[in-house]
Amino acid sequence: MELAMSRIAPLEPPYEAEIQGQFDRIMRGAPPLMLFRVMASQPRAWEKFRAGGLLDRGPLNLREREIVIDRTCALNACEYEWGVHVTTFAKAAGLNEAEISATVHEGAGAPCWSAAEQALIAAVEALHARSTLCDDEFSQLASHYDDAKIFEIILLCGFYRTVSYLANGLKLPLEESAARFPT
Structure with a gap:
């Protein structure tokens, strides 16, 4: 069985220390999602995505x-x-x-x-x-x-x-x- 792959290749471990730290903060130690690995392959896009500021709790329950x-x-x-x-x-x-x-x-x-x-x-x-x-x-x-x-x-x-x-x-x-x- 062939594994499905993203149209843009994700980062593969081991990750640079800064990227690993960002993944750890977002994922709380769990392995990073494919979305995050693909986004992080494009530094500008990853930075803008993380800067979106909606990965926090915010005012909604x-x-x-x-x-x-x-x-x-x-x-x-x-x-x-x-x-x-x-x-x-x-x-x-x-x-x-x-x-x-x-x-x-x-x-x-x-x-x-x-x-x-x-x-x-x-x-x-x-x-x-x-x-x-x-x-x-x-x-x-x-x-x-x-x-x-x-x-x-x-x-x-x-x-x-x-x-x-x-x-x-x-x-x-x-x-x-x-x-x-x-x-």
């Missing part, structure tokens, strides 16, 4: 953050990043199987979401579809989230759309241990 990321990745057909996030964060974020599946197949209309989560997902879907929010969508979002959280939601959508473009455009092979889209 983990559940809100992961709902935004998972739905954004699903809308962009990015099984790579969706799977990494579901495997790494879904349990800690309190996402159950129905909610995980809804990030791929149902979206904001799924009955498993609270009113706040429905507004959150509707915003993600609107940003994906039209790159904006209509007044009603913004009002619904603002009825549940403060300004700092709204900024973070919009920034996360854009950042993870870019991550999706990278993973899909570079044809990254799925991480072995990562979740797959539910059928």
Whole structure:
């Protein structure tokens, strides 16, 4: 069986000390993801990616953050990043199987979401579809989230759309241990 490979070759270990330190900070000692290894092969792109500043927690709680990321990745057909996030964060974020599946197949209309989560997902879907929010969508979002959280939601959508473009455009092979889209 032939292993899938990225369209741009990833860095291979051993890594330079500075790169290893960056991987260790992001991955907390786990082996670096293929995405990071490919990005790090291009120093300018890697620097800009890391400078994006959205690899931290931010003002959203983990559940809100992961709902935004998972739905954004699903809308962009990015099984790579969706799977990494579901495997790494879904349990800690309190996402159950129905909610995980809804990030791929149902979206904001799924009955498993609270009113706040429905507004959150509707915003993600609107940003994906039209790159904006209509007044009603913004009002619904603002009825549940403060300004700092709204900024973070919009920034996360854009950042993870870019991550999706990278993973899909570079044809990254799925991480072995990562979740797959539910059928």
